Amino acid sequence: MTLAEEDRFTPADDDLHPSSGDFYETETFWYSFFVPERKIGGWLYASVRSTLGATGGGMWMWDATGTDPWELPFFEQFGHLKPPVVRGPGCIDFPTGLSITTREHGMSYDLRHEDRHRVQVQFRFDALEEPVPLRRGAPPYPKASHYDQTGRLTGHIILDGEHIDVDCHAMRDRSWGPRHERGYRRVGYTWAASPEISLLTYTAPDGTDLEHVYTGYVRRDGQVARIVDGRREVLRDPAENWVTGISLEVRDELGRVTTGRAEGLSRMFLPGATSLCLNTSLRWTIEGRTVNGEDQDVWPIREWARTSSAS
Secondary structure, eight states: OOOOOOOOOOGGGGGGOOSSOOOOOEEEEEEEEEEGGGTEEEEEEEEEEEETTEEEEEEEEETTOOOOOGGEEEEEEEEEEEEEEEETTTTTEETTTTTEEEEETTTEEEEEEEOOOSSEEEEEEEESOEEEEETTTTTTTTTSSEEEEEEEEEEEEEETTTTEEEEEEEEEEEEEEOSSSSSSOEEEEEEEEOOOEEEEEEEESSSSSSEEEEEEEEEEEEEEEEEEOOOEEEEOOOTTEEEEEEEEEEETTTOOEEEEEEEEEEEEHHHHHHHEEEEEEEEEEEEEEEEEEEEEEEEHHHHHHHHHOOO
């Protein structure tokens, strides 16, 4: 993928960015992880409100035994902790328990997380491609810088004394800019990652059966290209409304067509102030390969309530 110089992820982007002074200025750090054989999915996440001087985020871990926060193997979500501590270039300690140490700018990171009571995490993330920018002005973050990137994540979790090895291919993202708690619209953020192929799609669901894929990217045969068109169809549980399967077909700037079908394995509900994110672990079949991934199904809470009552 050919990027304009101003769109490239730079060494400075591994650090905290200067605040613009906007009250809603928000900077985020997100890493996903999986243990597919146990249908475990998880996130490490930090959100820094630099103008306010506060940090949010936490760690979430789910499996097939439940979907609500109190049913999950681990759920810890903070909203108003102290600012992070910068140990050096690309090295940040967050009061949520997350620590990030940059090994190679934009490509490799050591991650640690400790909640003081139940969990200890030690991961290494090694990227499969350079960070890919969401085009400026594109939803769902039209006024923020946003980068997505897949990679191999290895290490372990110790949860309530149990040692869980992790070796998966997963997604991370980085963003900075204004982010509001009101005004959310529906978002479909779907991805898959393996050594041979990575796939990310963005949609704006409107209640119709087929959704238009308006952006994203594909990595195949060592080449990364932006998606220019595509469609996505989502299957849902008739009673619970959560995602049970996805099929999609996309075309990228190189003219390549990529098709895939996914089965939902496990999921969690992640509530926000005015929105709800339903995260579903997926097992994909893409071009004949089995690939793991995830769907993030974002709803304004008022719309989800109407849909659920109609079911």
